[in-house]
Amino acid sequence: MFSKNRDRLIEFDAVTDLFNATVETAHKRGLLSGEHFSVDCTMIHAWASHKSIRRKDGGDADRPPGNWHGESRSNETHESMSDGEGRLYRKSHAAPALPSYLGHVLTDNRHGSVVNVQASEANGRAEREVAADMLRDVSGSGVRITVGADKAYDTRGFVKACREYNVTPHFARNTRRTGGSAIDGRTT
Template structure:
């Protein structure tokens, strides 16, 4: 018998959001892990709102805020306005964030303002560190063999925003650059002053950019440290030294794989001073020759590091195809760092979920 095309709502319902989410949904383990990490951050969240204890309207709960920010990365949602729209009608998103069916959804501008509060207290950094601790507790990190690399993050600013720092071109049309050379020393973007003109190779155009740096563990390619800097020719090696300093051990020698851009005598010397063996790809075309010789390359571990270091591109590829770091929609180094760190935390969570299916 043909069913009737009718619609009627019940006055009351006892259905819970939990009932709409399949038991096998990939967000279920991620939400469990996130809730465990957020529970350990309770003191930090309390410190964030100590100044507001005298009064005022309650803000967005930081736990809900961070779960919503993760959803934005995991589901490639391009803006806060669109995120709030989807949380309004998407029951899965409401369940993940922690909103009931009847709870009102925040205004997108209020959401952005509360998100910026997290920067001062480094809440996103602590969440990222929690994902690393989860991997360590599950025995997924080697703690001995690492890879390091950086990637270009295009800034949310265009070439027309680049003007002279001394203001001598204020009466000149922004698109007219004929006969004038632009340089980071003399010019800056008025839209995003922290961004810098940078290009990865001579064949690529110079774009307003930042640089994101990651240190990954070679066992499963999980990210163990992140760093964001202004775009500079020496930033990759400087950031790598900082991250290696965070994971170094006085009692155990570790290795780090890297591409030819890290084959400089200064970086190799700094690695060895940190008790780190630099398994850097040899740049034989470099003036003066490679900083790595047969004392390093003759070992089997060097070849393994050169194979495993290419896995670092997976986190960059995921962050630019699924995540928002191909071109960030925020301005300023602090906000770009927050987006990059959150993206790498989300990448770790997706990797942990996949590894949990293989190793229950």
């Protein structure tokens, strides 16, 4: 059913309207506290494989697909032929770089309700930039809110954005990062 009507669903943004109506219904029924949130991000694999990644300048046209061992790849020099918007990205140093997108979620902790979801281009800043945008959207009530997150969010820019939006960051400190943790002794 959804695949037959995919173009109409996208054109009229029906999925977003359905999601927003669901969140509004949860709010009216008292299922959202509006005070304690968690934010997280996940890597979404693009509809592409390593074999589809080629040099942007066409320099590997004579090379057979998949013969890329020993070659350095980056988003500046390479792109996927089957999904050009997917970016090479890896979540950790131990993981391979794959053509990917990022999916972001903001949940209300009291009832575990998802209050915002977004997808973005995979890059090293998107995880925190999108999270800051989502927190700005929920922090407008004037009530101080808290946010929980993993240590990837412990950056000076994200902590500063949280404090600007009247959000208290409650997340793991990243003490191994150069310069130390951005979380100081304040409780606000």
